[in-house]
Structures are given as structure tokens and as C-alpha cells.
Amino acid sequence: MIPELGQFSLILGLCLALLLSVVPMVGAYNGNQLWVDYARPLSKGVFAFLSFSLLCLGWAFLSNDFSVVYVANGSNTNLPWYFKISAIWGGHEGSLLLWVWIQAVWTLAVALKSKTLPHDIVGRVLGVMGMITVGFLLFILFTSNPFDRFLPGFPAEGADLNPLLQDFGLIVHPPTLYMGYVGLSVAFSFAIAALLSGRLDAAWARWSRPWTTVAWAFLTIGIALGSWWAYYELGWGGWWFWDPVENASLLPWLVATALIHSLAVSEKRGVFKSWTVLLAIAAFSLSLLGTFLVRSGVLTSVHAFATDPQRGMFILGMLIVVIGGSLLLYALRAGSVKSDSSFGLLSRESLLLVNNVLLTVACAMVLIGTLYPLVMDALNLGKISVGPPYFNALFVPLMSIMAVFLGIATVSRWKHTSVSMLVSQLWLSAVAAVVAGLVTLWLYGGVLEWWAGLALVLAYWILFTGMRDIYNRVRHRRNLWQGMRQQSRSFYGMILAHIGVAIMIVGVAMVTVFEEQTDMRMAPGDRMTFRDYTFIFDGTREVQGPNYISDMGRVRVLYQGEPYTEMFPEKRLYTARGMVMTQVALQPGLFRDLYIALGEQLEPESGAWAVRLQYKPFVRWIWLGAIFMTVGGVLAAADPRYRRQARRDAEMAKV
């Protein structure tokens, strides 16, 4: 009964979303205030029905209702309750339901937080978001219904959630990532609304900015969580694999990063407006593409697409409507957009343009590398794979150039910046960065490693130019403290996010250059030394878990010859699926991780195992950098300036 209620609620949600996507739009077109004002209550209605639907699916999982196909495939009575909840988004159907529910959350947030915006804009924005909701709900109801039943007979026990997914990472990673993906639909809707109304001005950029920044922050932390999860869950110690699934989330992130910078220029200077709109359209289109690349099965096999043509055609159709429709609208309207001001060849505007170009090029290059094998396969031109060296060879130089420009742009001025001013501002930071970078490298490794040296210099460069920027802003104040307090939240958000970039650069370079790893055969008593750490393997014993049996190894770790800690890597056999899983033993630290994974048992008589030992310096800095960026983004979006200014814009619009 409950699953039917869930499905019914989904259909009602669809009806309201249909109204939402038509009524306020027509109202805004005809100038009918009453119709426009239906947008808010309709948004609340969509949210209420979709929430109820999601709760119904959650209830089906918690009550072990295996008559529901989706529950039977992804749950089991022995599964702990929190994994039953996260199993809601463990598969295709449920994750789409989560996607569309999050869309409803963002729609509701816009409806509640847009009191100061002109009515017709709100109506149009909510209308566009309603259209996206309709598309996804139709997709769910026609091709991927999570409430489908096994009738008349159904299994007594579920097939269990994939053990890989029985983890904290799965509880938090998909929802945050989807918050980011879907949040970009707000930026998209604002852009479409602006194109429709013909009001593509600084006020529009200001309204859209905090939403975009928050979505970007969610996307950042979502990707970082995925990377962290892969690192400890898969047992190979990698933190980024250039896997198509990962690339699918990186693509919208790169464009969204370009977008938040370009929005800043549009707001402050009134230029780049049509480019900003194009980025907003691209960012959301790529997040749609990402969702579908991952969810359609096209990555597993191009032929999986063909075995389920209905789903495939729907996806293609929706991509064509969204991308084609918005680009058509853009082509019709963007031509009339005029820039409000001009800028010099060397200015903050042009430096931010460099940032945008670099990010877009990086995005295009990742997109080519990701789609190329799919296209080749679909055209029967052979089966190929594009390896990480391709991505590294292009991505690393592009990002290094970007780090250099980041520092220059930080101290540059709007409109026009002279070379002599830049030199006088930057020479000290440049010298200090080179010295500090090389000294740090020497103190840490004592060896001249090119890439690590370059990365450290770039990281210090970003840090020092940021400090220079703060100094410039406070030196004319009466005292430092007061000067610091007078800076806006968005300024500190920016500085924090840029420091996050520096931290991430350090993490990526140090772990790549200085990591040590070995796969070896270890019998009880065997030892291995990395740097100051010695690992002694003590053998394994059998341990019984709730839904698995485990061979748990014990490894004693000595630090400079003294007992330091004990680590317990495991090899688990999950009984429901008969699936073997590696459980990594980790000793995390700010400057290094110790990482042990068990391979397979080589000889039962001697108790020898294949063991992977890894020493990973600074690996935590990768995710620490992402946390800094996220906090920076949230801080910038929370700047009270947006609310004050929005009120003023709204009054202007009324006049």
C-alpha cells in the first residue's frame, strides 16, 4: 500500500510541476500578476509531494518490503538501518528520485529566499525549474519507477546492497554531489529567465551569484568526498583515477568554477554577460550529461544503451531539448546584449578571462578524453581506452598556468592595470615564493624533485599574493584589526578558497612525487621499512562480522625502531552475495598516511599473504584543500551585501 501511495504522490508531484512550468511562464509573458504568483505555492506543493514519495521509498527499505523490486535488489534484512536509508540512492531508480527531490529542495529554497526579487523573474526562474522537474519525473515514471512491484510472487530475502556501498561514503557522497549538480539548475534557470525577460544586467548576475556559489561549494565537497571514499574503500590507495564516472562530475565543476568567476565580472563591471549565460547553460548541461553518463549504463557498455532503447532515447531526447532549446534561446537573445563598460588589455577583467579560457579548455579536454572511447565504440572503430597519462599531460600544465595567473589577478585592478604596478606589487611575492618553495622542498625531501618544487613554489605564490592583497586593503586603515574587520565576507571567502587551491596543489604534488608503495609477499614475521616506519606482519585470523566473514591481518608498526601502532587490514567475504572485499587499514595523519591492504592468501600452510603497503605523504591535503574551497564558497555566498543589494535592485526594478 505504502509504495503505491509513494507512486501516486510522485504523479501528483508531476501534475503540480507541469502547472509550475506553464502557469507562471504564461503569466509573466502576458503580464498577469495572479498567474505569476502561483509559482511559489506550486513550488511548495511539488516539494511536499516529492518528499512524501521519498519517505515512502525509505519506509519500503526500513520495513524490508521485498515485494518492491528496487528494495529486493538493493537491500537485505541484515543490513543496518542507516545503510537501508542510504540504499535509497544505491541504484539507478532511487538515485533519480533523490535527484528530482533535491531539485524540489532547490526550487523551494528559491521560492522562499526570493522575496526581494521582481515577481516576473521569480515566476520565470521557478517555471524553468519546474520544467526540469517535469522532465525528470517523466523519466522516472515511464522508465525507472522505484516503486515497481514483484507480483504475484516476491522473494523472501533481498539481494543485499553491494558491499562496496555499505559505507559512510555512500551515505554522504551522492546527496552532496547531487546538491551540486542540481544546484547548477538554479544558475541555469536564472540565465534562461534573464534571456526570456531580456533583462540581462548586473542585477541578474547579483541574484544568481550566491546560488551558483553555494551549488559550486556542494559540488566541490561532493567530488572530494567521492575521492576520499575511493581512496579508502577500493584498496588501491589512489585518490583520482580519471575514470569516466569521476570525469562526469569534474566537467560541471570546471565550468561552474569558470562561471562563478565570470559572474563576478558581470556583476562588478557589466561585461562578459552573454559569456556568463553561456557558461550557466553549459554547466547545467554538463551536470545533466554527467548524471546520464553515470546512470544510463552507457559507460558500462554502449550496448546496454541499445538493450533498453526506451530509456536511452528518453535521455537523448531530454538532453537535446534542454541543451538545444537553451542554446536556441541564447542565439535569439544574446545578440542584443550590450556591455556596460570597456576594459584594458591588462586588467582584472582580462585576467579573469584567462581563468575562464583555461578552465573551459581543461573541461573540453576532459570531455574529449571521456567521450572519445564511447564514440569510437559506437561507430565500431575499435575498442580503446584513454589512460590517465593523457589527462595528466594536459591537466597539470593547464592548472599550473592557472595558478600563476591566479596570483597576478589577485592584486590586479579592474578596468586597467599597468605592468609597472603589477611588477611592484608582485616581485616580492615571486621571490619569496621561489625561495620558500625550494627551502621547503629541501627541508622535506633533501632532493631536487622538479614537479614537487614547482608545486610548492606555486602554492606559496598563491599564498603570498593573497597576503599581499589583504595588506593592500588594510594598510590605509587606522589599525590592522579594524582593517581586517572591514573586509567583506565574500573577500575572505575568495581568499580562503584560493588558499584551498594552494593546499590542494601541495597535496597532489607531494603524494604523487614522494609516495612509496610496494606489493609484496609477507609471511608472519616478515618486515618492510619505509622512511621511519617499519611494518611487521603477524599473520591473520578469522573474524565473524554481522553479514560477512573476515580474515583479519595484524601489522605492527615501528616508528624509528620504537613500537608505534598496530594496524588491522581485512579481507572480507560478504555471505549474501558471496563477494570478496578488501578492507583497508589506515593510519591517517596531516603529513602522511600509512595504508595497508591485504591481497590474497598465497600459501595457507605458511600463512603468507600478498600485502600492499603504502606511505602517502600529504594525501590529506587534497581533501583539506577542497574543504577550504567549500568553506570559502559558503562564506562568500553568505555575504550580507547580496541581500541588501537585492532589495535595492528590486526597488529599482519597480520604478
Add this chain to the structure above:
Amino acid sequence: MNAARKKRLYIVLSILLGTSAAVGLTAYALSQNINLFYSPSQIAEGEAPANTRIRAGGMVVEGSISRDPGTLKVRFDITDYAHTATVQYNGILPDLFREGQGIVAQGSLDQNGMLIATEVLAKHDENYMPKEVADALVKAGKMPDYNWQQSAEGEGKGGGYGQGYGQGNNQNQGYGQ
């Protein structure tokens, strides 16, 4: 030429230069890093080049796994049921590596036609066969009565998470979402 036009010309030129450099680099990097897939039959017929990084896949032949005592060196045969090829690998095999299971190995062929693998991949799902392997079996006309299309469909629908590869070295490959 007035200043505004000159500026625009500079911008257009730099964008043009930048994109052509990017396109050139991308094309070059792509051509250097494409790994072609070969089936055991193709290897047996000498279609696969030696000393070039390739991917090969097939079902692990029952009873063909032999280990070198004292090290991690392992040797096994893969087959598409028409021909077999031998793979040698030094390292930890993925969790799902098993006799009778479909795998993909990445590496290069030596003079004797043995694949020296740097990486061995197996899918994280019991029922799943890597798509290259499945296609190779279909081509060789030796597809077992196991219906892979149905399985792939099931993957598409129910899968998503955990579709990724488990793998046999530190460099590559991912995880579901």
C-alpha cells in the same frame, strides 16, 4: 586601426593561438595514450603489435593459474574459447579475479606472444563480464549460454554504484560513482 579594434584583435588572436595549441596538445596526448583492445584470437593470429601498450581480455582458463613461490609473480591463460593467450603479472590481483571469470589485462606482448601485464582488472559484480570480453566471445561465436545482454541491462538498471573495476595495480581505474 583604432585602439578598441586593436585590443579586440589581440584578444581574438590569443584565443585562436590558445585553442589551436590546446587542440594540438590534446590530439598529440590522445594519440600517445590510446590503448587498443585485442581478443586472444587476435593475439593468436598475430594482429596485436608487440612492445606496445595494449589491453587484452578473456575468461581465465580453469586450472591455468600458476604462482611463482616466494614472489607475487603469477601466470594464467585467458581465452575466448577459440584461442588462448598467456598473461604474466607481478602484483596483487583484484578481489574478483577468479578462474572462469572475465578479466581485462593491460600491458604489452613480448616476443613469444605472452602478455606482460602491468594491470589486471576484474569487474566488481559477480555476474558481469567486461564488455570487451563479452564482445570478443560473441565474435568468436563462443558465448556461453549465459545471457550477457540481459546482465548488462540489469547492470544499467540496478547498477550504477559499484560498477567500477577492481584492479591489480596502483595506477588506474575507478569505482562506481
